[in-house]
Amino acid sequence: MRTADLLPLAVAVPLLGAVALVIGGRWLPRVATDALATVWAAMDVADLAWLWAGTGDGHSVSWLGGWYPRRGESVGIVLAGDRIGIGLALLTATLVLAVIVYSWRYFEEPPAQHAGTFPALILLFEAGMCGFALTGDLFDAFVFFELMGAVAYALTGYRIEDPRPVQGALIFGIVNSIGAYCSLLGIGLLYARTGELGLAQIGSALQTHRADALEVVAFVFVMTGLLVKAAVVPFHFWLPDAHSVAPTPVCMLLSGVMVELGVYGAARVYWTVFSGPHGIPHPHLRTAFVAAGVLTALVGAVMCWQQRHLKRMLAFSTVGHVGLFLAGMALLTPAGTAGVALYVAAHAGVKAALFGTTGVLLDRHGSVDEHGLHGRGRDLPLAGAMFTLGGLALAGLPPFGTALGKAVTEHAAEGRFPWLSAVFVVVSAATGGAVLRAAARIFGGAGPRPQEHYAGPETTGSGEEPEIRDPQRRIPAPMLAVPAILLCTSLAVGVLPALAGSLARAARQFTDRTAYAAAVQGHAIAPAAAVPDVGWSTEGVALALASTVLAALLAAAAIWGPALAWRGMGTARAALRAAGRSVVLPLRRLHSGHLGDYVSWLVVGVALLLLVMAA
Amino acid sequence: MSRTARIRLFWAAAVVFAVAYAAACTGLPRFGTLAHPYATRAVAAALHQRTANVVSSVNFDQRAFDTLGEESILFAAVLGTIVLLRHARDERTGRPRPGRVLPSTRLLGMVLLPVTLLTGVYIVAHGQLSPGGGFQGGVILATGLHLAYVAADYRVLKRIRPLAFLDAADAAGAGAFAALGLAGLVAGGAYLQNVLPLGTFGQLSSGGLVPVVNAAVGVEVGAGVIVLLAFFLDQAVEVRSPEEHGTGGGG
Numbered sequence: 001m002r003t004a005d006l007l008p009l010a011v012a013v014p015l016l017g018a019v020a021l022v023i024g025g026r027w028l029p030r031v032a033t034d035a036l037a038t039v040w041a042a043m044d045v046a047d048l049a050w051l052w053a054g055t056g057d058g059h060s061v062s063w064l065g066g067w068y069p070r071r072g073e074s075v076g077i078v079l080a081g082d083r084i085g086i087g088l089a090l091l092t093a094t095l096v097l098a099v100i101v102y103s104w105r106y107f108e109e110p111p112a113q114h115a116g117t118f119p120a121l122i123l124l125f126e127a128g129m130c131g132f133a134l135t136g137d138l139f140d141a142f143v144f145f146e147l148m149g150a151v152a153y154a155l156t157g158y159r160i161e162d163p164r165p166v167q168g169a170l171i172f173g174i175v176n177s178i179g180a181y182c183s184l185l186g187i188g189l190l191y192a193r194t195g196e197l198g199l200a201q202i203g204s205a206l207q208t209h210r211a212d213a214l215e216v217v218a219f220v221f222v223m224t225g226l227l228v229k230a231a232v233v234p235f236h237f238w239l240p241d242a243h244s245v246a247p248t249p250v251c252m253l254l255s256g257v258m259v260e261l262g263v264y265g266a267a268r269v270y271w272t273v274f275s276g277p278h279g280i281p282h283p284h285l286r287t288a289f290v291a292a293g294v295l296t297a298l299v300g301a302v303m304c305w306q307q308r309h310l311k312r313m314l315a316f317s318t319v320g321h322v323g324l325f326l327a328g329m330a331l332l333t334p335a336g337t338a339g340v341a342l343y344v345a346a347h348a349g350v351k352a353a354l355f356g357t358t359g360v361l362l363d364r365h366g367s368v369d370e371h372g373l374h375g376r377g378r379d380l381p382l383a384g385a386m387f388t389l390g391g392l393a394l395a396g397l398p399p400f401g402t403a404l405g406k407a408v409t410e411h412a413a414e415g416r417f418p419w420l421s422a423v424f425v426v427v428s429a430a431t432g433g434a435v436l437r438a439a440a441r442i443f444g445g446a447g448p449r450p451q452e453h454y455a456g457p458e459t460t461g462s463g464e465e466p467e468i469r470d471p472q473r474r475i476p477a478p479m480l481a482v483p484a485i486l487l488c489t490s491l492a493v494g495v496l497p498a499l500a501g502s503l504a505r506a507a508r509q510f511t512d513r514t515a516y517a518a519a520v521q522g523h524a525i526a527p528a529a530a531v532p533d534v535g536w537s538t539e540g541v542a543l544a545l546a547s548t549v550l551a552a553l554l555a556a557a558a559i560w561g562p563a564l565a566w567r568g569m570g571t572a573r574a575a576l577r578a579a580g581r582s583v584v585l586p587l588r589r590l591h592s593g594h595l596g597d598y599v600s601w602l603v604v605g606v607a608l609l610l611l612v613m614a615a
Numbered sequence: 616m617s618r619t620a621r622i623r624l625f626w627a628a629a630v631v632f633a634v635a636y637a638a639a640c641t642g643l644p645r646f647g648t649l650a651h652p653y654a655t656r657a658v659a660a661a662l663h664q665r666t667a668n669v670v671s672s673v674n675f676d677q678r679a680f681d682t683l684g685e686e687s688i689l690f691a692a693v694l695g696t697i698v699l700l701r702h703a704r705d706e707r708t709g710r711p712r713p714g715r716v717l718p719s720t721r722l723l724g725m726v727l728l729p730v731t732l733l734t735g736v737y738i739v740a741h742g743q744l745s746p747g748g749g750f751q752g753g754v755i756l757a758t759g760l761h762l763a764y765v766a767a768d769y770r771v772l773k774r775i776r777p778l779a780f781l782d783a784a785d786a787a788g789a790g791a792f793a794a795l796g797l798a799g800l801v802a803g804g805a806y807l808q809n810v811l812p813l814g815t816f817g818q819l820s821s822g823g824l825v826p827v828v829n830a831a832v833g834v835e836v837g838a839g840v841i842v843l844l845a846f847f848l849d850q851a852v853e854v855r856s857p858e859e860h861g862t863g864g865g866g
Contacts, residue, residue: 001800005800005805005806008680008796008800008805008806008807009800009806011683012793012796012797012806015683015687015789015790015793016790016793016794018690018694018786018789019786019787019789019790019793020790022694022782022783022785022786023783023786023787023790026779026782026783062805062806063805064679064680064805064806064807064808065676065677065678065679065680065799065805065806065807065808065809066799066804066805066808066809067660067677073652073656074656075653075656075657075660075673075677075678076677076678077678077680077681113779114697114698114701114782117694117697117698118698120694121691121694121695121698124687124690124691124694127687128684128687131684139678139681140678140680140681140684143681143684143685143688144684146684146688147684147687147688147691150688150691150692150695151691151695153695154691154692154694154695154696154698154699155695157698157699158698158699160698160699160701160703161703161704161705166699169699185636189639189640189643191653192643192644193642193643193644194652195651195652195653195654196652196653197653212642213635213638213639213641213642214638214639214640214641214642214643215642216639217635217636217638217639218639220635590616592616594616594621596621596625597616597621599625600616600621600622600624600625600628601624603625603628603629603632604624604625604627604628606628606632607627607628607629607631607632608628610631610632610635611631614635
């Protein structure tokens with residue numbers, strides 16, 4: 001068997017697994033269904049691990065249906081994987097396996113007669129995400145993008161007893177669908193001009209044209225769907241509403257990989273289609289997307305710090321980190337890409353682990369409210385330790401992979417945007433600090449019971465339905481083991497130099513459009529750029545430690561600050577409160593939960609992007 | 616945001632959108648140009664594969680992987696509907712009432728039901744030759760069955776609609792497509808590569824794998840749409856909200 005044949009199998013295996021689960025789930029006992037799901041998920045991990053090993057530092061290319069290009073032209077679809085795409089698919093498969101194990105005993109009762117439906121949907125989700133990560137065809141990417149969307153909407157609304165998940169899923173579905181329509185419009189424009197759908201083929205066909213309105217508008221439209229999925233401000237409004245209501249195992253996938261796939265898609269499409277001589281110029285794109293990334297990161301960090309609903313807090317922390325990923329990718333250098341790849345891999349483990357431990361709290365106490373749970377997590381020392389460790393990793397504690405990814409990206413930004421390091425430190429400190437604050441209050445009972453500061457609507461997170469209905473039972477072992485293993489993988493990303501090295505070489509491939517186009521046409525050429533350095537540096541460690549310490553200080557100030565009675569504390573508190581009223585309150589009002597608002601912001605985002613890219 | 620602010624914001628942005636899209640459209644190729652790179656290649660490839668219906672050749676052979684993704688979306692949508700429209704704990708169900716139907720409607724339904732099913736099968740089976748195929752034929756099959764609901768009532772529809780079987784058929788159809796793709800790999804080619812003899816151009820048996828895949832999609836779409844509609848009808852006809860009492864609803 002050729003290595004390239006593993007590419008379509010990565011999609012076909014979970015599809016067949018979903019079918020087996022739907023049919024088998026009708027008469028198999030619950031244990032057998034869970035075992036079947038685990039086996040299929042493990043098979044896909046094995047497939048992708050083999051593909052990762054077999055592809056090496058080059059590309060694996062598979063022309064589906066045997067429609068190989070003749071004289072450079074083909075009517076078929078090509079799957080093309082380098083280690084960035086394959087790595088992302090492997091990350092997805094690993095996380096899916098973790099989620100399936102985590103939810104072995106998670107739901108009390110699957111839908112009657114349809115016991116295999118939940119794991120089947122998870123496997124379909126996996127097929128969509130793997131297909132999206134591995135395809136080398138723009139329209140095919142759109143199809144798999146829609147597959148993961150359709151599954152994600154259903155999974156978000158899974159708990160139908162509560163109206164909130166249904167509302168969250170509806171907003172998620174409508175906002176993402178509008179984004180997808182924009183992408184389809186863009187694909188239509190590109191197809192009309194070039195008659196091609198393959199990424200590399202469109203890219204080379206566009207080179208014969210001078211950049212004009214059609215190309216710029218098509219670029220913005222195609223990007224819109226991807227940026228909506230990536231939850232970039234102002235397309236991000238759906239994310240907190242969906243993530244705070246989806247079942248915990250689903251949140252692990254949504255925050256861990258699905259959102260990041262949006263950033264990956266945007267970068268892949270830019271590099272392969274629009275980065276050519278007559279495309280969108282690098283400096284133009286760099287300025288616009290670094291700015292969008294920074295704005296997203298700051299909004300995510302501020303909103304994350306404000307939350308007391310734990311899942312909403314984690315959701316906004318995802319917004320913050322995705323902003324950092326986008327800014328890093330938009331540096332358009334191999335080093336920035338390598339840093340983001342490391343950061344994404346490590347972040348997935350940390351974020352999934354944090355959601356997993358939140359699921360334990362929800363299981364035990366039927367609440368995800370930081371204030372209501374004050375001190376009530378003392379009986380869960382292991383979960384508390386993992387939640388704290390997750391917060392530290394999110395803030396960038398070395399040697400977690402998050403710290404390494406952050407350090408490499410910061411280093412890559414030094415030449416052009418030296419101030420970007422400050423944004424990275426502040427955003428990771430604020431998101432990590434919010435988690436640490438919640439951890440200290442919930443699991444340690446630290447500080448006085450918090451008081452409410454701001455008038456106005458707030459999502460508290462109390463009165464959540466437990467997702468499982470037997471609070472007296474012992475916490476199932478997988479619900480604690482899976483987050484622990486996920487934290488370990490995040491640690492591994494930071495301490496295994498071989499992994500970092502291969503991602504660095506992959507980043508060099510990823511940012512070389514000539515090498516990609518050549519690989520698709522069947523002849524491999526080595527990329528021109530140098531392999532970026534991705535080791536730990538003194539400066540990187542110092543910055544990582546700085547953000548960790550800052551996170552701890554922020555958490556401590558939030559917990560014990562109000563109780564301090566030093567001189568001048570009163571004025572400091574008043575100043576903070578005034579700042580909160582002028583910055584935080586308007587920002588919070590924007591997140592109104594009103595679908596019409598979100599759609600308006602989406603259109604505003606497209607208009608802004610059009611104006612910026614046309615300028 | 617207030618209602619006025621929201622609408623003003625939307626229209627301001629929508630104007631930019633419209634202007635940009637109009638500007639982009641001026642760069643499109645002129646209407647009615649003779650040559651299109653993909654169309655030229657796709658027709659040649661369809662003829663080479665002896666598939667008379669070029670659209671089917673593109674959908675089920677040249678770009679079959681897209682179609683695999685699309686029918687997976689339908690499969691996922693059916694599963695999603697099963698999940699979202701399942702009976703919640705606080706929902707009560709009532710028995711549907713027999714409905715009154717005019718004798719002429721009943722007669723028309725009885726005549727049309729078999730004719731419609733036959734048309735559906737024809738459209739699926741001739742997908743490689745004439746307009747149609749698994750998606751279109753499958754929908755006709757599914758709607759044909761619902762003539763029973765129009766011409767008789769919900770209870771009759773339930774009797775002739777083996778949901779458990781159709782649910783499995785939906786999954787099996789989706790799986791068959793993915794599994795048929797493996798045949799190409801087993802034969803030493805690429806995934807979804809044709810492994811069957813191509814037959815004679817214009818014959819029912821032409822096109823290699825295209826008619827087989829078409830049949831799989833027809834089964835999946837037909838069964839899937841019936842299951843999909845079953846869950847929606849179930850919500851509309853049988854489920855009552857907790858406040859509402861009575862046995863109404865129906866036919």
